[in-house]
Amino acid sequence: DVKVTQSSRYLVKRTGEKVFLECVQDMDHENMFWYRQDPGLGLRLIYFSYDVKMKEKGDIPEGYSVSREKKERFSLILESASTNQTSMYLCASTRDKKEKLFFGSGTQLSVL
Amino acid sequence: GEDVEQSLFLSVREGDSSVINCTYTDSSSTYLYWYKQEPGAGLQLLTYIFSNMDMKQDQRLTVLLNKKDKHLSLRIADTQTGDSAIYFCAERGSGGATNKLIFGTGTLLAVQP
Numbered sequence: 001d002v003k004v005t006q007s008s009r010y011l012v013k014r015t016g017e018k019v020f021l022e023c024v025q026d027m028d029h030e031n032m033f034w035y036r037q038d039p040g041l042g043l044r045l046i047y048f049s050y051d052v053k054m055k056e057k058g059d060i061p062e063g064y065s066v067s068r069e070k071k072e073r074f075s076l077i078l079e080s081a082s083t084n085q086t087s088m089y090l091c092a093s094t095r096d097k098k099e100k101l102f103f104g105s106g107t108q109l110s111v112l
Numbered sequence: 113g114e115d116v117e118q119s120l121f122l123s124v125r126e127g128d129s130s131v132i133n134c135t136y137t138d139s140s141s142t143y144l145y146w147y148k149q150e151p152g153a154g155l156q157l158l159t160y161i162f163s164n165m166d167m168k169q170d171q172r173l174t175v176l177l178n179k180k181d182k183h184l185s186l187r188i189a190d191t192q193t194g195d196s197a198i199y200f201c202a203e204r205g206s207g208g209a210t211n212k213l214i215f216g217t218g219t220l221l222a223v224q225p
Contacts, residue, residue, distance in 0.1 A: 041217060042116070042215045042217040043218075092154075092155075100160070103154030103155040105152070106153070
């Protein structure tokens with residue numbers, strides 16, 4: 001089975017800190033995604049990547065950046081965390097753009 | 113822009129059928145999906161339907177698609193307590209390089225014993 005692993009299940013950070021959320025997939029998928037999930041808003045796409053060193057903005061990229069130096073790893077970076085970035089962050093991957101998404105189990109980030 | 117809407121909450125008794133509804137706005141959607149999220153977990157694909165189909169059945173799950181009204185539903189027969197979860201509807205458009213899925217807000221299904 002495909003495994004998408006997010007390095008932390010829970011994170012607590014302070015306002016202004018730089019935060020790294022890591023995601024690794026083990027099935028050689030080209031496509032990787034970062035979503036945030038908020039109650040009543042569903043999942044919103046932050047950034048995605050189709051290949052190494054390639055990235056594209058999703059619907060809500062402001063305040064975030066990403067890094068894809070290796071095919072299996074897609075990192076989400078909060079340059080200066082703010083309280084409105086408190087959320088559940090979900091990473092996903094897929095082999096090609098017509099296939100289903102495989103999700104990690106999420107990172108619940110709290111910014112105090 | 114594209115939008116996908118769901119009701120936020122549904123409560124049913126164990127053994128009853130559950131129907132979760134979803135409406136979407138993108139008439140060019142090619143695939144529509146139902147994902148399930150159990151507590152503390154990521155999303156898992158339950159089932160999907162291609163836009164040229166009206167219905168798809170998979171064991172206890174029945175997906176109905178009314179393309180004219182842009183309405184999708186998921187029926188769970190003989191609902192069990194293990195079906196308690198958040199259910200997300202998602203749609204994928206037809207064109208471009210994007211693989212972007214547009215997700216609904218999610219419906220929390222609570223199954224009462």
